[in-house]
Amino acid sequence: MNTKDRILQAALRQFNAIGTGQATVRSIAAEAGISHGNLCYHYKNTDELIEALYLQLAGRVAPYAQMAFSEGISLEGVFGQAWQTFGLLYQYRFLLIDFVQITRRLERMKQNFQQLMDVRRQQFLYGFKQLEEQGEMKPEPLPGHYELLITNLLIVGNNWISEAEVQFGDKGDAVVAHYHRAMMALFVPYLTPKGLRAYQALTADDGAYGGKADKPLR
Amino acid sequence: MNTKDRILQAALRQFNAIGTGQATVRSIAAEAGISHGNLCYHYKNTDELIEALYLQLAGRVAPYAQMAFSEGISLEGVFGQAWQTFGLLYQYRFLLIDFVQITRRLERMKQNFQQLMDVRRQQFLYGFKQLEEQGEMKPEPLPGHYELLITNLLIVGNNWISEAEVQFGDKGDAVVAHYHRAMMALFVPYLTPKGLRAYQALTADDGAYGGKADKPLR
DNA sequence: TTAATTTTAGAACAAATGTACTATATTTGA
DNA sequence: TCAAATATAGTACATTTGTTCTAAAATTAA
Incomplete structure (x- = not known):
């Protein structure tokens, strides 16, 4: 699976578990098993992750x-x-x-x-x-x-x-x-x-x- | 009005306006017109403010x-x-x-x-x-x-x-x-x-x- | 009045966080 | 093959925030 998808998956798990307010680029990167620098390369911040997941859900x-x-x-x-x-x-x-x-x-x-x-x-x-x-x-x-x-x-x-x-x-x-x-x-x-x-x-x-x-x- | 009440009032206004996640001891103290050191003397943190307001509502x-x-x-x-x-x-x-x-x-x-x-x-x-x-x-x-x-x-x-x-x-x-x-x-x-x-x-x-x-x- | 207590302001500090940047590593395409 | 691109890890820095501490001010009570 490509990195973007692994990030989204990790973000979804963490958002559901602790909420968007507690999850950070660093904690999500850790969950996805990548560096937070890399995460920010794909998604500038958590808001972009939220929006991506929203669109994903809307599509489904x-x-x-x-x-x-x-x-x-x-x-x-x-x-x-x-x-x-x-x-x-x-x-x-x-x-x-x-x-x-x-x-x-x-x-x-x-x-x-x-x-x-x-x-x-x-x-x-x-x-x-x-x-x-x-x-x-x-x-x-x-x-x-x-x-x-x-x-x-x-x-x-x-x-x-x-x-x-x-x-x-x-x-x-x-x-x-x-x-x-x-x-x-x-x-x-x-x-x-x-x-x-x-x-x-x-x-x-x-x-x-x-x-x-x-x-x-x- | 005493300080504790002014703090609660300021906290209520700010929680309603921007949410508990965005309001900080410093921002609430500023809204109440006191130092954040003073606020923490009366209420250790925002969670204590939330709990105090919850009890206030429950009572009413x-x-x-x-x-x-x-x-x-x-x-x-x-x-x-x-x-x-x-x-x-x-x-x-x-x-x-x-x-x-x-x-x-x-x-x-x-x-x-x-x-x-x-x-x-x-x-x-x-x-x-x-x-x-x-x-x-x-x-x-x-x-x-x-x-x-x-x-x-x-x-x-x-x-x-x-x-x-x-x-x-x-x-x-x-x-x-x-x-x-x-x-x-x-x-x-x-x-x-x-x-x-x-x-x-x-x-x-x-x-x-x-x-x-x-x-x-x- | 004055000593004790309570209240207040502000400084100081550590931890967390977003953001930007740098240097490798990997992949791609001609 | 090899240059260009993309991807990745890690560092660095400024800000914000919670928390603690200190000293001054105000209040209280004897």
Whole structure:
């Protein structure tokens, strides 16, 4: 593997373990097994590493984000897309945990993210419409209600990892399953009987996303 | 005002403005108009300042937390308690924004917070039962569903400020109203017709928590 | 009043860190 | 093959920061 990749890998491990504020060019270079002079030759400073990893993650999430709310999406599709995305986000969890601090310095990342959230909002709205047409989701109970629901979905989607870090520490897959299950539950009261049957099948003990989520985490 | 209080005030302002990672004993002392030697005489380091402010916040939130889910609570009571708490959290927003980084160093705070979340969870469950008895809330649609809902409520309650910081920056009251409105909407699909009427009265343009939330924030 | 205590400012120092620079070593391409 | 380029290790330096120490100033209490 080439040096740039080894650096990124070491940076990712260390950012996740101790946060972007504690990791330095020297500590990351040590983890990668190279000199810090060499690291700075490839990446001027830690901010460049953060940005590179952000772009890496964005590139890996994009396919799922596209797929998620394409035409004819079903509740099962939403589950699957969220599951894949949750897994990826967890691999790059330092980005979500340190996001505010990072975007205070990297204005470009902040604006990129704001645009991304606007797109997500549209995708959610469109996805809801699709699910309604599939007969899995009901129309919104009050005017403008789905806008508010989406606000909550975005908060949960962006911050479950911070919550997990404080509540459970570094428990890997079990944590991902736990919060995926929780977020998906936000759909329940808006589902039609048909949608609810799909939900119950997916979350059943022998379903694709059931059972394993409920082991005690602490 | 005595020196200790002036220090805490300066620290709070600076933590909120630039984060706990950027503020130093020297910068805070400068903001308070004293020497850093003097600051260290009162508080050994920034961690002691963080802990002092955390305790200050905990003391100010406690009354609302108690009141929130006492016997015979109504939806209106829930709205009011959340409103008060949201306002207080916003004043100490650095704590929520930097919480993961902080608790990595201050194990005691982390454990205190974990216990607090356990209590909150019980309070929510009890509160739901109260609202059901008042005839404002329906029983859970699926077994264990309210546990999952509470997980989401806690994530939103603890992280709306981080989301606000990235999305809107420092917009004060308007931001608080915006996210309060969003979080309260999570109750909607579980409300009885009676509960829904209460909700609509509270969020009406001329209601206690209506209107003002919907000015554009960006 | 005056001695003890508390508070304050500032200096001093070591450790850490970002940044730049230098000198080899390695790889590439003609 | 061999010159040009790229990559690497290590050094050097200025800054920042936490921490400790000293001495002066202010306050307190007898």
